[in-house]
Amino acid sequence: MRINLVWEQYDVLVVGSGGSGSNAAETASEMGASVLLVTKDPLSASDTKISEGIATVRASGSADDSEDALSENLQLAGGDLPDVNITSAFAKDSQRAYDKVRANGLRPKISGITKNPDPLPLPMGGHTKRRSVGHKNSGVAFGHANWNSIVKDTKIDYKEDCWLIDIITENKKENTKSIVGALIYDAQKGKLLAVMCASIIVASGGLSTLYFPKTDTMRGNTGDSYAIAARAGAELVDMEQIQFLPFCLTSPPAFEGLLGGEPVTASYLGVLRDKNKKVILDGVYLRTRAECSAAIMKAVEDGRGTKNGGAYLDMTANKKAPKSGKYFMSFLKGSLPSAYNNVRQAMSKKESQCEDLWEVRPSAHYMMGGIRVDENCCSIGGPKGLKQHGISGLFAAGQAMGGLFGANRLGSTSLTEGAVFGQRAGKNAAIHSRNISGMNSLNKRLFIEKAERVNSLIGQKGHLHASRIKLTVQKECWENLGPIRDEERLNKTKLFISKTKKKLKNISISNSVKWNQGLIEYFELENMLDTAELMATAALERDGSLGGHVRADRPNISLFSKPYSTIVKFFGAGVNVTRLPRKQTEFKKLIKFKLEEQKKFLGARILRLMPMSLKDSVLERRYKKIMNIQKSSIAVSPGSNEAAVGDQKIL
Amino acid sequence: MTVRRTEDKKYLNVTIVTHSEGKDMPVDFKYQKRHEREKPMALDVLLQAQETKIPDLAFRYGCRARNCGVCTIDINGLPRIACRSVVRENDELRAMSTLPVITDLVVRRDQISRQLRGKIYRSSGGNDLNVDASDDYHELTSCIECYACLHNCPLHEKNRVDSEERYEYGNPFSLLKLQTIVMDPVSSNSQKNDAITQAVNLGLDTCLDCPGCKCGIGIDLKGKVVDPLIKEAKKRENN
Known part of the structure; x- marks a missing residue:
């Protein structure tokens, strides 16, 4: 059966309806652009909606929280990989962008003293100021606001159940590519949409589904953003840098991969143990997510992993302390209510009461790398990062973009990222489309050729099924491109891909045009494979451990060595990789940062080894202090004041 | 008898109703338990069916943690969130009956949001953003949009469910969105009036004879959404 091709014309096409897509659509529409938003999942059903709902709002805690301070926190945490222009843009816009979300119905708790949104009582790990604002109903509250921003405006056309197949570009002058539109599979209507537009905003999220079920994010994260942009010729940055959450559940199947706790909720006496109960990491509450994940995976690597390939998180010492134990339990339950809820349902009573050890394993959570853009979300390329070497008309926002977080993302920043860069992308895409003329005379043949390919797929005969191949990709990615890597594994991954x-040519696809699940699985599988190939290439180039990228066969990359980002792009039939030098933070600041970190670890170790009677009193005082200023029950961290400032514990 | 019991411990028999080109096709599926005491969720069953018996089985899911609201299906005729609903022997899993089925367990959802298109937050409230919202407001924004509330809704049943691009008559979810605006401390009076007018236009009077609706995650829809809207609508009518 042939599928109908329907022509549409818009100024701006937005792909995705989460935090960044909805903000982009609203802003582009306000700028006067005609907007089509397409989303494969229902409107606003995104990682934003299922997040913990904590957003970074600069100066919400204290007036002396400067843009420089926030930007610098991101730089240090990201191992100097972030683009300074992008972190500065984040710091500059965070309040304004957040207020725009509030205008759509997001209602934080307002402080009686400052009359502003009330941040959590202590700075979250890596932030030097209180600026993380929690929300009732977590991410679902953001989900409503984002839904409202799309539905309220009749000028934004939206279509659910639509899979973007490919972006279509035209070579205008020598070596410059411009967007002319995109081909989309409308599964609900059983049509192909040929959307002619000068600007496309890619806001279709991350790639954690490459590791399913070892992930706590939305199913739709099949790497669409990266694969689609790369196939159109875009450069991607830091593609080896993916954030794993260390303390996720291993069983039962319905809960596998979901969040159990964070380093901070392990509290003062929490340690990680291998299957022989030997301590593999102490001072857990001061560590970053990446450090904890690496410790677990290194134990597994040595054959000391638990039954389900993880480690034990031991918080029994916190619970046993006669005086402070009860404070610990209320701290644990109140800090991450939804995570604790998972634990209570999935684990035994003794375990959920922290009287027994938790079996934990890392889960894929957030992609820090992504499409290479400037601070206005425009695709850029080449050694100097110029627009003329990027794809004219291509914009990216949210998890799809790279350059903001580098090697490590601080807590509470991603919701703000969606708002800030969604709005920036919307604005700049609208301006770009305004300046482009001649869309009417464009070459329709480019669309028709792509559509023919889809027609040849429908009814393809074969003995394989895309949904099953997906499972093999997920297994491969976890084992060889996962939280621990080495050269042999990465080469294996490339060969596997x-x-x-x-x-692919032997995959069976049915004849139907309406919601053809086999066809959908095929498109997603293709995107997963392309994304994994780009990641594996970047991971081979980064031949040392840094942040979310752990190499078992190479030493750690020193904080004091010259920082660089990896840049990958498709080139012919392969992937081209280069290094992009980044600006290093002053040595003085780096040394101060290292010394403070070492002091904290030492303090934590001394505390843990003190006799119980002594440390119990110390802990009781500390908990009381936190609880006293804790007005809301949303995430707070015991060590936050002094929590892990960045990701590099190595000199 | 002993053999039978071992069987029971290893497998779970369910019916998955697939759907294609307007026709239902029930498929018997034997779910293989991963251990004897496993109590699988409906989503576990669907995932295993896709892996083993029906490779192109179509169904929606997202977060696996009852947050995203997209995996709602009917289990034995009642709407359930698949990722957190335990399946029992001989259960029947099928698409929600309250929305048009596209393929297998996938239903079309966007006719619901389209009925509010251009009808919410039409102007900026203009009030100071820095005011606290009430607990009732936050109770309403805990809605995950699972659409379980469409079940047995006399208002929603007035729609020609299978053929409309944008439903004319409302439902508990749309009313909840409108009542959220009424409860929002930032809304202007005209926005609130607007929301109540929209609720009346969506057929709020049908709710007068209805004993109440049921929410998939436990929001008090009658007490916090429908009754307050009716009260306000009556007040405005009397003025």
């Missing part, structure tokens, strides 16, 4: 790509 090229072999699997050859199988």
Whole structure:
């Protein structure tokens, strides 16, 4: 059966309806652009909606929280990989962007003293100021606001159940590519949409589904953003940098991969143990997510992993302390209510009461790398990062973009990222489309050729099924491109990908045009394979451990060595990789940062080894202090004041 | 008898009703338990069915933690959130009956949001953003949009469910969105009036004879949404 091709014309096409997509659509529409938003999942059903709902709002805690301070926190945490222009833009816009979300119905708790949104009582790990604002109903509250921003405006056209297949570009002058539109599979209506537009905003999220079920994010994260942009010729940055949450559940199946706790909720006496109960990491509450994940995976690597390939999180010492134990339990329950809820349902009573050890394992959570853009979300390329070497008309926001977080993302920043860069992308895409003329004379043949390919897929005969191949990709990614990597594994992954790509022609796809699940699985599988190939290439280039990228066969990359980002792009049949030098933070600041960190670890170790009677009193005082200023029951961290400032514990 | 019991411990028999080109096709599926005491959720069953028996089985899911609201299906005729609903022997899993089925367990959802298109937050409230919202406001924004509330809704049943692009008559979810605006401390009076007018236009009077609706996650829809809207609508009518 042939599928109908329907032509549409818009100024701006937005792909995705989460935090960044909805903000982008609203802003572009306000700028006067005609906007089509397409989303494969229902409106606003995104990582934003299922998040913990804590957003970074600069100066919400104290007036002396400067833009420089926030930007610098991001730089240090990201191992100097972030682009300074992008972190500065984040710091500059965070309040204004957040207020725009509030205008759509997001209602934080307002402080009686400052009359502003009330941040959590202590700075979250890595932030030097109180600026993380929690919300009732967590991410669902953001979900409503984002839904409202799309539905309220009749000028924004939106379509659910639509899979973007490919972006279509035209070579205008020598070596410059411009967007002319995109081809979209409308599964609900059983049509192909040929959307002619000068600007496309890619806001279709991350890639954690490459690791399913070892992930706590939305199913739709099949790497669409990266694969689609890369196939159109875009450069991607820091693609080896993915954030794993260390303390996720291993069983039962319905809960596998979901969040159990964070380093901070392990509290003062929490340690990680291997299957022989030997301590593999102490001072857990001061560590970053990446450090904890690495410790677990290194134990697994040595054959000291638990039954389900993880480690034990031991918080029994916190609970046993006669005086402070009860404070610990209320701290644990109140800090991450939804995570604790998972634990209570999935684990035994003794475990959920912290009288027994938790079996934990890392889960894929957030992609820090992504499409290479400038601070206005425009695709850029080349050694100097110029627009003329990017794709004219291509914009990216949210998890799809790279350059903001580098090697490590601080807590509470991603919701703000969606708002800030969604709005920036919307504004700049609208301006770009305004300046482009001649869309009417464009070459329709470019669309028709792509549509023919889809027609040849519908009814394809074969003995394989895309949904099953997806499972093999997920297994491969976890084992060889996951929280621990080495050269042999990465080469294996590359080989696996090229072999699997050859199988695509043997996939069976049914004849139907309306919601053809086999076709949908095929498109997503293709995106997963392309994304994994880009990641594996970047991971081979980064031949040392840094942040979310852990190499078992190479030493750690020193904080004092010259920082660089990896840049990957498709080139012919392969992937081209280069290094992009980044600006290093002053040595003076780096040394101060290292010394403070070492002091904290030492303090934590001394505390843990003190006799119980002594440390119990110390802990009781500390908990009381937190609880006293804790007005809301949303995430707070015991060590936050002094929590892990960045990701590099190595000199 | 002993053999039978071992069987029971290993497998769970369910019916998955697939759907294609307007026709239902029930498929018997034997879910293989991963251990004897496993109590699988409906989503576990669907995932295993896709992996083993029906490779192109179509169904929606997202977060696996009852937050995203997209995996709602009917289990034995009642709407359930698949990722957090335990399946029992001989259960029947199928698409929600209250929305048009596209393929297998996937229903079309966007005719619901389209009925509010351009009808909410039409102007900026103009009030100071820095005011606290009430607990009732926050109770309403805990809605995950699972659409379980459409079940047995006499208002929603007035729609030609299978053919409309944008439903004319309302439902508990749309009324909740409108009542959220009424409860929002930042809304202007004209926004609140607007929201109540929209609720009346969506057929609020049908709710007068209805014993009340049921929410998939436990929001008091009658007490916090429908009754307050009716009260306000009556007040405005009397003025």
